Amino acid sequence: MLNRPRQAVGLDIGTSRVRCVIGEPAEGGKMNIVGMGHAESKGLRSGIVTTTKAVVESISKAVEEAERVSGLEVEMATVNLSGEHLQGESKSGVVAVAGAGREISEDDVERAIESASAMQLPAGWEIVDRLPQEFIIDGQDGITEPIGMRGSRLEALVHVVSSPSAASQNIIKAVHKAGLEIEQMILEPLAASTGTLxxxxxxxxxxxxxxxxxxxxxxxxxxxxxxxxxxxxxxxxxxxxxxxxxxxxxxxxxxxxxxxxxxxxxxxxxxxxxxxxxxxxxxxxxxxxxxxxxxxxxxxxxxxxxxxxxxxxxxxxxxxxxxxxxxxxxxxxxxxxxxxxxxxxxxxxxxxxYPRTDILGGLVDGLENPEWSVAVGLALTSMQSRMGSPADTGRSTGRKVAEWFENIRGKFK
Ligand SMILES: Nc1ncnc2c1ncn2[C@@H]1O[C@H](COP(=O)(O)OP(=O)(O)OP(=O)(O)O)[C@@H](O)[C@H]1O
Ligand SMILES: [Mg+2]
CATH class of the missing domain: 3.30.420.40 (ATPase, nucleotide binding domain)
Known part of the structure; x- marks a missing residue:
């Protein structure tokens, strides 16, 4: 495991272009862009890798350009997950809360999310994200931060996204071959939302x-x-x-x-x-x-x-x-x-x-174009999750849940 550098790197591997954005945390939860690069994309069809070698070359070109601009060496990136087969479904799961005072623990919340996302998947498919929508405690709905609250029945409403596992595996392989570690993979529309909404x-x-x-x-x-x-x-x-x-x-x-x-x-x-x-x-x-x-x-x-x-x-x-x-x-x-x-x-x-220039600084010229939304959103996601603070960069009530969820997401994989 590499030490996490200060910089947040977003790598958007698209069907027409690969884009790389390097950001640094700035005051007030903002991000300063310190480097960006892009290259023509080859070897993908509808967001899915068809020729690994060509994808590796496109990634390398985009990343090298961003490295040149920033004077930094990129070792790790947050990468988009795309593909026409992504499927989302909103589900719910209920668990009983046990123990002294019936105070809801992180473990209860994990169990509730797990119960909501227990589903039969076709062979070769995997769950790629579990996005909590809200929690219901003893009939009281609209709760976004259940930990520490009291109750005996905890229900989780979760948006579960699944995809054929080959989609992520082939992207992971290409990114590794380009000499980079993957910090996180983020659904492309989710990254676009973080970059713009x-x-x-x-x-x-x-x-x-x-x-x-x-x-x-x-x-x-x-x-x-x-x-x-x-x-x-x-x-x-x-x-x-x-x-x-x-x-x-x-x-x-x-x-x-x-x-x-x-x-x-x-x-x-x-x-x-x-x-x-x-x-x-x-x-x-x-x-x-x-x-x-x-x-x-x-x-x-x-x-x-x-x-x-x-x-x-x-x-x-x-x-x-x-x-x-x-x-x-x-x-x-x-x-x-x-x-x-x-x-x-x-x-x-x-x-x-457009990429959210209200929370971006530094080299924003040239990024004021909707084609950069995903790459910017990926870098912002990376920066937010390493800062561990609910910076004003996207979701409001869902924000904290989503950030907290980032930390436990790995446990389900
Ligand atoms: N100014 C413009 N006018 C018209 N079309 C444009 C313009 N700029 C970009 N496009 C179109 O946008 C598309 C590329 O968008 P984008 O970079 O978001 O796709 P991608 O991420 O490479 O692909 P995908 O998300 O489908 O894998 C191309 O079809 C391109 O022709
Ligand atoms: Mg795209």
């Missing part, structure tokens, strides 16, 4: 939607805790492919067109913009063709509506209230018009989830 968002309820390249993950929060998890097998790559097919251009040209001029909301285009012309070079041709912004938008808008409707349906099916609305993050939240279309589809206030 305020206490009010998680308390009053919101849907955090992290739209990456090939995967979109969502967590619904309420009363300071995770209430629902869902993963969708699509992301920004869908738009790139639509452009490539619709305009007969290469994937790399399509990606460039999407980023430079793509817009998924026709109603945002002014009259002049509608007629603005883009030059494209179809595959196998040497001469260019002209295309109006309006046509590009006609290709992208129906897809945006379709994907967002899937997500909105999941929110509706969850039955959760999202008074704080929808927070869209991940690289694909940056496509022009995405928030505006989402606002209509969800019929709820919607905003882009």
């Amino acid at each position: 305020t206490d009010d968002d998680t308390e009053y309820g919101c849907a955090l939607v992290n739209m990456g390249s090939e995967i979109t993950s969502m967590m619904i929060f309420g009363r300071g805790a995770v209430q629902h998890t869902a993963v969708f097998p699509f992301g920004g790559m869908q738009f790139t492919k639509d452009i490539a097919t619709g305009l007969r251009v290469s994937i790399s040209d399509a990606e460039q067109i999407k980023r430079a001029t793509g817009c998924v909301a026709g109603f945002l285009l002014s009259e002049e913009e509608r007629k603005e012309v883009i030059e494209i070079t179809p595959v196998g041709r040497s001469e260019t063709r002209e295309l109006s912004m309006e046509i590009l938008c006609d290709i992208l808008q129906p897809r945006a509506v379709e994907l967002l409707q899937y997500i909105a349906q999941e929110v509706a099916n969850s039955g959760q209230q999202i008074s704080s609305g929808v927070i869209l993050t991940g690289g694909s939240a940056a496509i022009r018009g995405m928030v505006e279309v989402a606002e209509q589809v969800f019929d709820a206030p919607t905003r882009v989830g």
